Amino acid sequence: MHAPTTTFAARVAVAIHDQRLQAALDRASGGFVAKRAALVDALPEFEALRERARTVKEHVLSNLDGYLLRYEAEVVRQGGHVHWAATDAEARQIILDICKAAGAKTVTKGKSMVSEEIGLNDALEAAGYQVVETDLGEYIIQLAKEPPSHIIVPAVHKTRAQVADLFEEHHRPLGYTRHLTEVSEMVNEARQVLRGHYFKADVGITGGNFLVAETGSSVIVTNEGNGDLTQTLARVHIVTTGIERVVPTLDDVTTFLRLLARSATGQETETYTTFSTGPRRVNAEQSGEHSGEHSSEHGSEHSDVDGPQEYHVVLVDNGRSKMLGGAFREMLRCIRCGACLNHCPVYTSIGGHAYGWVYPGPMGSVLTPLINGIDNAYDLPNACTLNGRCQTVCPVKIPLPGLLRELRRQQFETGLTPWPIRTALQAWAWVAQRPALYHALMRIGIPLLSLVGRKQGVLHALPLAGGWTDTRDLPAPQGGTFQQAWKAQNGARS
């Protein structure tokens, strides 16, 4: 459970007035939106792929237990281990135990939003491990000691100059003393620093974009290749991901990969797509270390040239199975592409940190209350205009506005909606259900309002309407109501 210590309103006020953040958001979101649109236009079957992906996910969710058990059996058959974590705390403990058993000192990490969700870095560091994020964006925010502000581009809020300063501060002790100005220089320097960590690491932790039930494989996609180095160079590879990420077959993965790259970063395919199936296979005759059971079973006569000695998968529930049987089941189709963030006018106005937890934007506004409790995130479902753009770009067609409205309904029914809003709403609704009374009241009220504002055309202020009139004028009503005028006219005619 996580409850932010600042209010949503306070975080929004900071974000709106942060010029650097605003510039970064404008640049990033515009680029992703345009690149995605161009690729979608160029792919006639994009809509068919969306429908196919939705169907596959729905099928999996209807048979989730079966596919997870099949996946587990395949992982075990390949020599790996599957761990089931009901909560974030359980997931942290499982991973700490694996690290301890491995005698680890250094842990490298590929990008994983589930590891953010379960608060893994803090737990590992508290236990004395050196943790190194290897995705460039994650590495930058780790140096800055900040949470990610986007699920795909975690350091999207950082400017080039801020990154240069961070690198200078943190790389100086390692012998890198030059103040960098070019992006390529920064990428190179980070690459050199990270390279050392990959070889030193005892444990490599990655996420898992997809888990393949038929083969027991986990799949990651990256643009930097950091995930591959993280998971193949460490002695122990741990995959952390949500239970909803399983898909039936390798063929299904291809459907999702085509959607994911286009939706996430506006690429036809990400630079690296890596399938991991069990630990490194070692032929018994060559090494004598293993029983030879795995290799003979799969007809493999040669040892793998690389790969970890141990392969673990930590399947995290953390509220997901509760969503499965209820009104929010469709959220479990999410493949974490971030398209809903890039196309959300609220996200692109306030950035990710304002949302207060690891998942921002429309998908975060649904997930955060579901994982942390609806009483811990009142504003998130409400800070949305229900404009629906997120739903139209979602690669798995999640009805995000509908889910946000369902959260509002649950807030209302459990009494979380603040009483002034509740009272005003119910008073208005009571009148709105009584047309005669409603029209009588409006025949009195509207001409008054009109009279006050007619000369200037607008009202500059209105009692109890500060939310509108602090930054906007209220256009004055034209005069009487339409109903009144219509009645007068049609009465005169008949």
Add this chain to the structure above:
Amino acid sequence: MRVGLFVTCLADLMRPSVAFAAVKLLQDAGCEVVVPEAQTCCGQPALNSGDSGDTRQIAQRVIQAFEGFEAVVGPSGSCMGTIKHDYPALFVDDPVWRARAEDLSRRSHELLSFLVDVLKFDAVAARFDGRVTYHDSCAGLREMGVKGQPRKLLAGVSGMQLVEMQGTEECCGFGGTFCVKYPDISTKMVDDKIAHIQASGAAAVLGGDLGCLLNIAGRIQRRGLPIRVLHTAEVLAGMGASPSIGEPGQAPPAGPGHAGQPQPS
């Protein structure tokens, strides 16, 4: 065709000329227009605030008021989207009302899409001089498929140069109660919208939903910008010369009998 006009509460209260414009356009297209008196609001404020009990009560009122019309038409994509898509879902556990809601849903249309798609109407007889841009209101665009219809009809307005602004499909930041609950975000969004309008060089912005238009006009007036804001139906009905939304000199509506007002030079 006998059409029931869903006036919408905002047109009824804030800008009756929008409803009169709708009446005129429907009559020009050959419809008999009836305005049921027992209508108030579609219930969206309650629906979007999570108050489904009150929403159902209001929806039942609307369903009853519009029984028997061949078509139910309103000058708003947002209200008609609620009636068309959200009403049936309100009654999942009530087969009788669900059937009635679905029946109304099938008969419900946003004004301009009804004129173009159903009535095949294109005989616009209006003049509006100058450069104009059109804002695609979210609900009209995404729930009711309103995109080409207003542009097609506006192409028939003489004297008008329609230019597309950047980000025309982006939300203006109104969002019903959103704009008063989260004024910081809403103001940022409407300023973004206004920047696009300005960049287009248009002297007027048109749209199909009064909520958005009140928001945009309210911010434009506060900033003292010389951009007029009008409902598309007003311009199509030849009422574009009247004071635009938020302009001084608002006057009670003249009604369809007086709709042929003098045009701007």
